[in-house]
Amino acid sequence: MAASSVFRPGLFNHKVAIVTGGGTGIGKAISAELLELGCSVVISSRKADRLEAAAREMRQKIPPSSPASVTALPCNIRSEEEVKALVSSVLKRYDRIDFLVNNGGGQFRSPAEDMSSKGWKAVVDTNLTGTFHCCKEVYTAWMKEHGGAIVSIIANMWNGFPDAAHTGAARAAVDNLTKSLAIEWAASGVRINAVAPVRTAQYLISFVSVFQDAYEFHLSVWLQGTIFSKTAMENYKEYGPHLFKMSVPFTPAKRLGVPEEVSSAVCFLLSPAASYISGATLKVDAGQSLYTSMWEIPNHSAWPEAPEGENLDALNELVDPKSKL
Ligand code: ADE
Numbered sequence: 001m002a003a004s005s006v007f008r009p010g011l012f013n014h015k016v017a018i019v020t021g022g023g024t025g026i027g028k029a030i031s032a033e034l035l036e037l038g039c040s041v042v043i044s045s046r047k048a049d050r051l052e053a054a055a056r057e058m059r060q061k062i063p064p065s066s067p068a069s070v071t072a073l074p075c076n077i078r079s080e081e082e083v084k085a086l087v088s089s090v091l092k093r094y095d096r097i098d099f100l101v102n103n104g105g106g107q108f109r110s111p112a113e114d115m116s117s118k119g120w121k122a123v124v125d126t127n128l129t130g131t132f133h134c135c136k137e138v139y140t141a142w143m144k145e146h147g148g149a150i151v152s153i154i155a156n157m158w159n160g161f162p163d164a165a166h167t168g169a170a171r172a173a174v175d176n177l178t179k180s181l182a183i184e185w186a187a188s189g190v191r192i193n194a195v196a197p198v199r200t201a202q203y204l205i206s207f208v209s210v211f212q213d214a215y216e217f218h219l220s221v222w223l224q225g226t227i228f229s230k231t232a233m234e235n236y237k238e239y240g241p242h243l244f245k246m247s248v249p250f251t252p253a254k255r256l257g258v259p260e261e262v263s264s265a266v267c268f269l270l271s272p273a274a275s276y277i278s279g280a281t282l283k284v285d286a287g288q289s290l291y292t293s294m295w296e297i298p299n300h301s302a303w304p305e306a307p308e309g310e311n312l313d314a315l316n317e318l319v320d321p322k323s324k325l
Contacts, residue, residue: 005033007267013038013067016094017270018086020044020077020104020134023054025229026153026197027103029259030266031070034099035062037267040069042090045104048074077104077130078122080137087137097142099270102131102152102174107167120166127170128177135181139190147189149270152178153262154281156198156289171196175281182279191278193269197227197262198285228256253286 017034021027022043031041035058043058045051055072062068071093075086090097105127108119131152142148154171155161161168178194185192226232226247233240248254265284268274283289301321306312 005036006264007037011037015039015098016096017099018042018090019101023051025231026259026262028054029263030101032058033263033267035068035070038066038068040094042071042073044073044075044086046076077133078125080133083133083137087141097138098148100134100138100150101266102134107164109163112165123166124170127167128173131174143190144188150192151266151269152194154194154196156196156285158289179279193277194281195265196281196283198288226256227259229259251288252291
């Protein structure tokens with residue numbers, strides 16, 4: 001059954017949005033809801049063929065009475081020149097840009113000690129610098145004179161992001177960028193906010209391919225509170241259904257979220273219902289980020305000793321320090 005927006009039909013009639021990473025997952029759900037509400041959407045990512053296929057699929061669902069259209073324009077957001085060309089093409093075609101949704105991003109899983117400088121830079125360039133390029137270009141080329149609304153999709157990195165420190169740092173930086181731009185661009189009538197879902201980490205796929213019982217708990221903890229999508233489940237191949245099911249008991253909601261639940265938050269922030277909201281980050285995680293840590297710490301005896309005294313003696317009687325290992 002196709003999801004239907006809770007917002008008023010025609011709410012975004014004749015508006016124009018750019019959605020980076022708009023052809024898959026959360027970005028696709030955002031694009032589909034904007035289209036349903038009458039907004040013309042330019043979806044953008046690096047992979048032209050996948051993007052065009054997504055645009056074709058979305059185009060078929062637009063009713064003939066709608067003013068909306070969908071256009072696929074490939075762009076590598078790491079490149080300032082490509083972002084400039086994207087924005088210029090959108091303005092040539094539509095003559096306005098009301099909304100920017102920064103959803104394009106990516107990362108790979110690695111302990112910080114094994115991350116190369118190149119790998120670190122690639123993730124920061126995409127998630128942080130790419131977002132900056134898009135914000136700056138739509139602002140200078142259109143929103144500075146005409147106003148607009150921007151939403152950036154970040155992640156649940158509030159307690160750090162062990163095993164993906166690069167993306168944690170980049171997403172936290174986008175949270176802060178959102179606040180700076182909200183102040184700097186207020187005088188142009190630009191509102192800018194962020195949405196922080198708990199995201200399915202695609203980079204787990206390689207880890208899943210060496211799946212063993214010992215990893216099962218670890219993986220389910222990684223997936224807890226996650227946003228479920230058919231694409232994401234298929235990405236985990238035969239382990240997908242099991243992994244997603246296993247993560248449910250670890251969530252406060254006792255169910256997973258779906259991309260449409262992120263999309264409705266984005267549409268709210270873009271809409272006049274959020275006309276007094278700027279510089280905010282809205283968590284879409286059913287309280288998951290308040291609930292528990294995602295990271296299992298291995299047993300160790302490396303921690304500095306507590307100071308000697310009667311409290312330590314009593315503690316050692318209660319818990320034998322050697323029994324920890
Ligand atoms: N999604 C992931 N990486 C991207 C990039 N470099 N440009 C645009 N969209 C992306």
